[in-house]
Amino acid sequence: MSGDRPRIRAAGRTRGVPEATVARLPVYLRALHALADTGCDTVSSEELAVAAGVNSAKLRKDLSHLGSYGTRGVGYEVSLLVDQISRALGLTQRWAVVLVGVGNLGHALAGYAGFASRGFRIAALFDADAERVGERIAGLDIRHIDDLDRVVEEEQVSIGVISTPSAAAQEVADRLVEAGVTSILNFAPCVLQVPDGVDVRKVDLALELQILSFHEQRKADIAKGPHGVNGTAINGTMKGGAVTPLPAPRVDDAREVVGQ
Amino acid sequence: MSGDRPRIRAAGRTRGVPEATVARLPVYLRALHALADTGCDTVSSEELAVAAGVNSAKLRKDLSHLGSYGTRGVGYEVSLLVDQISRALGLTQRWAVVLVGVGNLGHALAGYAGFASRGFRIAALFDADAERVGERIAGLDIRHIDDLDRVVEEEQVSIGVISTPSAAAQEVADRLVEAGVTSILNFAPCVLQVPDGVDVRKVDLALELQILSFHEQRKADIAKGPHGVNGTAINGTMKGGAVTPLPAPRVDDAREVVGQ
Known part of the structure; x- marks a missing residue:
């Protein structure tokens, strides 16, 4: 079984941590880094919960999976909690990433400071358009997709980012998997089929807008x-006259x- | 209480639909559109579940909240289900959206076909950089942020997209709220404080990568x-020698x- 979400594992847990908790750990980590930047040494579960946008009971439960319980009346030690979450997420090492598809979005991603600051190094950029090959973006030359296998092996890449149009995404995913990539972050608005053992996460830029329109x-x-x-x-x-009914x-x- | 997630409502439900279900409806809708494109008139819950990357029991439960139960031995009628989900999500009308911050990412978003195809019309682009004002991107002139109030009123905008650097995001959020925007999609890697009644969803481009590194x-x-x-x-x-320990x-x- 595969699809655009991590496969469901026994009881939805991996390494003893529920999937939903794993998905929130990066949010806590970001909030903790922000607190550390303002000079905070300790933080209460209530403060951290507000900063992360969750309720404090859920936060405490999540952190208990990492063996972090805080100290009554003091809260959590910020630097210790940063270490614990970083290690749980595998961020104590730097991951090499390849990015395939250097259109507007790929260009933005190549220059996105948030990757490097959180432990991800873009090792190479790829595009299928021969005319783009050799163009330099964010300090990297765009390479032809035919070089993918070699780069993945040489740079020990395990994570691939797809920012191609939808029509090309499955073929790119197949090539990434063939080259040895075992995790894919997909920005193309389509569902990818991948073999067992390969994790896919999708970032859909319009999906969250649809949730907002519900509200x-x-x-x-x-x-x-x-x-x-x-x-x-x-x-x-509703809010005005600019309403075009979609399908009747x-x-x-x-x-x-x-x-x- | 506010933050970067929709506020928690009574029992985590809105209009009788659990928040987690609301978040999956756009995924089902996307899968259904793809099925419709291939000429499918009906779809079983198993097929749709695979296409959407969830398990079929969860899918059936989710759709039951919309009053959709399918027909035994036949499944769901694709076009009917598209209509039901579209209406539940508020997509039977076209929403006007403003986008603030036209760097690489804003540029990519302005040209992102997935917004228009799913019922969102970018009414205006804004940037604080006076030198960018007047530049034309994706058929729209970049306007100065000082015009925000007027545009939001004239174009009946209720949704704002923030693609500025983090340092500017809270101020932009404040101005959007002041102008009358009640839903914000935030691409800046920071938590926004907004008043009650304003919904914020965040798209963090690196967050999903951190979940992949866990796996x-x-x-x-x-x-x-x-x-x-x-x-x-x-x-x-792990996979090679390119490992840089982060915080010791x-x-x-x-x-x-x-x-x-």
């Missing part, structure tokens, strides 16, 4: 009051919309 | 076998690393 619609419904919430209103004007809604199943 | 480390541990997994090995060479690990708490 915007809900807020508009609340503003309208209970009588405004019906099949007609939901397709009508079916009147006969309008009652099935959640919250109706 | 890479785990795979390397498994490859080494149980005797190789100790405080020394975890900081040693503390030997005295090495035993606290998960999985040790």
Whole structure:
């Protein structure tokens, strides 16, 4: 079984840490680095929870999986917790990454300071467009995709980033896997098929916008009051006149919309 | 209470749909659109689950919140399910979005076809750099941030995208909120403070990489076998020699690393 999420492991846990906790550890780490920058030596679970945008009970539970319980009345030692989370995430070593697809997005990613500062070194950039090969971006020459195997082996690369158009993404994923890459970060808006043992995470730039539109619609419904919430209103004007109905809604199943 | 996640509502539900389900609906929608493109009229929960990268029990539970149960032996009607999810997500109307910060990333986002195809129209681009104002990107002129209030009102904008450096993000968020924006998509690697009633979602381009490094480390541990997994090995060479220890690990708490 494979897909665009890490495969589900026994009880959704890896190394004794639930997947959902793993996904929050980078958020805690970022908040802790910010606290360290302001000179904080210790932090309470409440403060850290607010900084990370979660509730404090969940935070304490998550950190307990790392053997971190804090000290009553003092909280957590910031530098110790940074070390513990960094080691749990495998960030005590620097990972070499290749990036394939140097369009606007790939260009932005190649120059993204947040990769290097968090332990990821872009070892090489690749593009299928022969005309781009040799162009220098963020201190790296763009190389042809045919050099992928050699670079992955020479630079000991285990992680590949795909920022190609969707149509090319699966072929690129296949080539990455063939070259020996075992983790893929996919920015193309498509689902990748990969063999067992390869992890894929997807960053969908529009997905989060769709979650926000859910909340915007809900807020508009609340503003309208209970009588405004019906099949007609939901397709009508909300915050203004710039409303273009997408696929024509079916009147006969309008009652099935959640919250109706 | 506010932060970089939607505030926690009663029982983590909005409009009767759990937050976690809301977050998966765009994934289902994307998979359904891909199926529709290949001419599929119906889809089984198993097929759709594989395409979306979740397990089928979770998929059926999620869709039941929308009143969609499928038909035994047939599955779900693709076009009907697309309509139901689109309406649940508020995508039956087109949302106007402003984007603030037109560096490499903002440039990539301005040209990202995935926004328009999923119901989001970029109404205006803003930058604080007076020299960029007037530059034309993706069919839009870059405007000065001082025009924000007027544009948000005129274009009935409720969603703002922040792609500025971290240092500017909170000020931009404040200005967006002041102008009347009630949902923010934040690409800057920082936590934003916003008032009640404003939803913030964050896209962290490096966060997913850190989750992958967790899995890479785990795979390397498994490859080494149980005797190789100790405080020394975890900081040693894994796939090769290009390993730079980050903050020096503390030997005295090495035993606290998960999985040790």
